[in-house]
Amino acid sequence: MEIKAIGCEPLQLKRVHLENSHTLKVYQDNGGYASLKKAMDMSSDDIINEVKTSALRGRGGAGFPTGMKWGFVPRDSPKPKYIVCNADESEPGTFKDRYLLELDPHALIEGMLIAAFALGSQTGYIYYRGEYKYLIDIMEVALDEARQANLLGKNILGSDFSHEIYTHTGAGAYICGEETALLSSLEGFRGHPRMKPPFPAVEGVYACPTVVNNVETLTAVPQIIEMGGENWRNLGTEKSGGTKLWSVSGHVKKPGVYELPMGYLDMEKFILEDCGGIRNGHQLKACIPGGSSVYAMRADQIIGKNVRMDYEGLVEAGSLVGSGGFIVMDETIDMVDSTKNLTEFYKHESCGWCTPCREGTDWLTKIFTRIASGGGRPEDAQLILDLCDNIEGKSFCALGDAAAWAIQGAVKRFPEDFKKWLINKTNANDSAANV
Amino acid sequence: MALAVPTHYTNQVEVTDEAAVFSPEVLAEIDSHIAKYPPDRKRSALIPLLLLVVQRERGYIDNAGVNFLAKKLDIEVTDVWETATFYSMLNMHAVGKYHIQICKTLSCRIMGEPEITGHICNRLGIEPGETTADGKFTVSRVECLGSCGTAPMLQIGFDYHEDLTIEKVDKLLNSLE
Numbered sequence: 215m216e217i218k219a220i221g222c223e224p225l226q227l228k229r230v231h232l233e234n235s236h237t238l239k240v241y242q243d244n245g246g247y248a249s250l251k252k253a254m255d256m257s258s259d260d261i262i263n264e265v266k267t268s269a270l271r272g273r274g275g276a277g278f279p280t281g282m283k284w285g286f287v288p289r290d291s292p293k294p295k296y297i298v299c300n301a302d303e304s305e306p307g308t309f310k311d312r313y314l315l316e317l318d319p320h321a322l323i324e325g326m327l328i329a330a331f332a333l334g335s336q337t338g339y340i341y342y343r344g345e346y347k348y349l350i351d352i353m354e355v356a357l358d359e360a361r362q363a364n365l366l367g368k369n370i371l372g373s374d375f376s377h378e379i380y381t382h383t384g385a386g387a388y389i390c391g392e393e394t395a396l397l398s399s400l401e402g403f404r405g406h407p408r409m410k411p412p413f414p415a416v417e418g419v420y421a422c423p424t425v426v427n428n429v430e431t432l433t434a435v436p437q438i439i440e441m442g443g444e445n446w447r448n449l450g451t452e453k454s455g456g457t458k459l460w461s462v463s464g465h466v467k468k469p470g471v472y473e474l475p476m477g478y479l480d481m482e483k484f485i486l487e488d489c490g491g492i493r494n495g496h497q498l499k500a501c502i503p504g505g506s507s508v509y510a511m512r513a514d515q516i517i518g519k520n521v522r523m524d525y526e527g528l529v530e531a532g533s534l535v536g537s538g539g540f541i542v543m544d545e546t547i548d549m550v551d552s553t554k555n556l557t558e559f560y561k562h563e564s565c566g567w568c569t570p571c572r573e574g575t576d577w578l579t580k581i582f583t584r585i586a587s588g589g590g591r592p593e594d595a596q597l598i599l600d601l602c603d604n605i606e607g608k609s610f611c612a613l614g615d616a617a618a619w620a621i622q623g624a625v626k627r628f629p630e631d632f633k634k635w636l637i638n639k640t641n642a643n644d645s646a647a648n649v
Numbered sequence: 650m651a652l653a654v655p656t657h658y659t660n661q662v663e664v665t666d667e668a669a670v671f672s673p674e675v676l677a678e679i680d681s682h683i684a685k686y687p688p689d690r691k692r693s694a695l696i697p698l699l700l701l702v703v704q705r706e707r708g709y710i711d712n713a714g715v716n717f718l719a720k721k722l723d724i725e726v727t728d729v730w731e732t733a734t735f736y737s738m739l740n741m742h743a744v745g746k747y748h749i750q751i752c753k754t755l756s757c758r759i760m761g762e763p764e765i766t767g768h769i770c771n772r773l774g775i776e777p778g779e780t781t782a783d784g785k786f787t788v789s790r791v792e793c794l795g796s797c798g799t800a801p802m803l804q805i806g807f808d809y810h811e812d813l814t815i816e817k818v819d820k821l822l823n824s825l826e
Binding site: 215303304305306307308309311312339343344346348380382383384385386387388399400402403404405462463465470471506539541543552555556558559562563565 | 685686687690692693694695696697699700701722724731732735736737738739753754755756758759760791792793794795796797798799800804807808809812
């Protein structure tokens, strides 16, 4: 698997190839914690303004402007403020945070400390998905190192700024990547999302002001403080600042985690050249570019279309950046089968709180199961789209939308695959399909 | 129409008021988890304690373990069950010594998960969701484990095994038998 930067100097991946990159010594020998020191000489407003200027947007999937999120925290509130890192990476096709947490844990600690300093927070939690237990062990060592060096805990670097960071684990639930569900889970409850408003910045964990940011979002913060928000933004585009990690999986020769400047040109070059192209003897059929929860793109929406890889570019091309998880599929893939696989995922992961999502994903799974067992009917395509319409925008949180988009994209853009199953009641290419 | 009753309800037949007893070392570990949260927010430690302590010490989430946690965290037994039954990594019944969890989501599926699952199940003579008669292996198919770039993959306990081939799986199973 590849881990490298293309089209820019590595920032997120600056240290990952160094031996013992997870240790404090290597981190500090390569400029680590200099940004924290710099930030501690700045005012809260200046730090938040640098992050706003950087045009950093949440890297978990929603793409919300980070500086604006921080700006919503009522810093004069008498309540304690919390920094929560969302390390519940569970979006299918997404595995970038895992490598940051494994290879560069101090970058996350530094990012959280800068956020904590800017927002006046004394406590931070890193919420890991339970399966990432081995990464918690790595982080605990890093946290101990930081404590020993007076970079964490009471009176950091001799100042009156104190902040402690704790690791916390979930136990298997995709929904806990949704920030309010994460907070419910952090409090020891089922991972049900909460009504917004109030937003977590005002009432988050324990009803206190809370910032919830993705791992990659927080590890970008020391870079922004080091080089200045404007310089960082200029690595990317006006509205999509900096660099971004893309996880690439599926039928490419070189799957991996790639760091690209925002606005990278273009998606075709990225898949067919940078990622080594499609496995031998096969052609690109489809790519889901933002984790499974976005519209799949057909090869002819990518090839020759000069798709710009940033938030606006992917919207124009008919999809979303999401978490940046590319799932690349070649012509052996039957989109009915691949979409059935995703309906099962969303059905399993729906938290059950609201009816459209709970019943809708269950019903969709039943329809796809019937189709895949030869019981397809010509009207099923419309039935599926109608069902998706009754989930999208009507569910309590974005999980329902995610499920609807993943399925609508396949039905609308790959009608020939559905036709086979709905008219002929079989996949004509069955012998060629490995799924 | 008959409703499918989740197995963790039907399996939960033995109800006891007894609370689990843990060694001083484990009790200290439990306290270190609770210390991460504000004193009036002990419940926050519930999920980590279920996953990292009770499941390890008791094999699965059993009545006695739940009773212990309810007392320890000053919450009701039903509160513990309410939370515990939500999370897929928490086993509500005994699993084999080695719990083989094969990632089944899209990237793994298109990179060969069906062959890997078929091979493992053939070799062990069980279906996904079952445990071998000697109690050694349980096989589950689970949703995305965040290892798509090294698909297909599986997790045994907390260990990731990635870039799987049939040969690699055989070697892995041999090392466990």
